[in-house]
Amino acid sequence: MSGFDSNPFVHPVDVNPFQDPSVTQVTTTGTEGLQEFNPFSARALDDLSGPTIPVSAPSQPAVLQPTVEPSPRAVAAAAQEELRKQQEELEKKAAELQRKEEELHNRDTSRGKENNWPPLPKFLPIKPCFYQDFNEEIPVDYQKICKRMYYLWMYHCVTLFLNVLACMAYFIADAQFGVDFGLSILWFLLFSPGAFLxxxxxxxxxxRSDSSFSFFFFFFIFSFQVVVYVIQSVGIPKWGNSGWISSISMLGTSKAVAVFMMVVAGFFTVNAVLAITLLKMVHSKYRRTGASFQKAQQEFSQGVVTNNTFQTAASSAAASAVQGAFR
Incomplete structure (x- = not known):
């Protein structure tokens, strides 16, 4: 309780903090340690002479080599060398193609192209009569229309064969129509190879040869073929055609025969439609080729003059005329 009895307003006793025994002891001890340490003494030197750690030399920094761009002259020289190599390769290929073409030409000239149509077995004594190759002889722009004409001819032959069968059934159903059966056989044997030729x-x-004369000859003959198709599809009795009139007339006698004849009449009708369509297509192709009637006349006159038979006949006539004049 004595602490509470003291007067707080009385001046306190002056106390020196540095006179505290703990502080005095610490400061005295630290001073003595510093005074006793000598960095140049032998003990200090022994402490410093410990194992040394080798210091590795600093690595050299990575240095990027500057890119050296080729000069325009070097670029031009490299491009010229590349072009020279390409030109040499093209010349080699052209020489090889020319050599092969000459070999084919010499082979065709020496022995001629072997006929491949019609494709007959080799054991038969009859050999093919024509050479036909769309990819080799026909230009690319005309191959499609030329093949369509070939398919039309095949369809034409199939229709004539079915017409023979229909007319045979017509003759069996009614004996008075034997003439149609005989004529149908004649039309098949005559018009199948005739249409081809x-x-x-x-x-x-x-x-194949962009011949104006061949074009005009085709237009002249094929126009008649279109008319024949129309007549065959009509089917006039006793004309050897199984058309619409003949087939309808058989409905009262035999419906089965009449239906078969109608099918053949439909074949003839399709033939007529296809023929008219292809005639227009060939005419459009013909107009693009630059052919004309004058060119056809010129080709015909040149073909006649250069024909060996005509030359032989003309020379014989001229020789006989000269001999007669001298006599």
Whole structure:
């Protein structure tokens, strides 16, 4: 309780904080340690002479080599060398193609192209009569229309064969129509190869050699073929055609025969439609080729003059005329 009895307003006793025994002891001890340490003494030197750690030399910094761009002259020289190599390769290929073409030409000249149509077995004594190759002889722009004409000829032959069968059934159902059966056989034997020689081969030659004369010959013959198709589709009795009139007339006698004849009449009708369509297509192709009637006349006159038979006949006539004049 004595602490509470003291007067707080009385001046306190002056106390020196540095006179505290703990502080005095610490300061005295630190001073003595510093005074006793000598960095140049032998003990200090022994402490410093410990194991040394080798210091590695600092690595050299990475230095980027500057890119050296080729000069325009070097670029031009490299491009010229590349072009020279390409030109040499093209010349080699051209020489090889020319050599092969000459070999093919010499082979065709020496022995001629071997006929491949019609494709007959080799054991038969009859050999093919024509050479036909769309990819080799027909230009690319005309191959499609030329093949369509070939397919039309095949369809034409199939229709004539079915017409023979229909007319045979017509004759069996009614004996008075035997004439139609006989004529149908004649039309099949006559018009199948005749169509091939008269209008298909001319259009093939026209597209192959761009011949105006072949084009005009084709148009002249094929126009008659279109008319024949129309007559066959009509089917006039006793004309050897199984058309619409003949087939309708058989409805009262035999419906089965009448239906079969109607099918053949439909084939003839399709033939007529396809023929008219292809005639227009060939005419449009013909107008693009630059052919004309004057060119056809010129080709015909040149063909006649250069024909060996005509030359032989003309020379014989001239020789006989000269001999007669001298006599």
């Amino acid at each position: 008269c209008w298909y081969r001319p259009v093939y030659k026209a597209f």
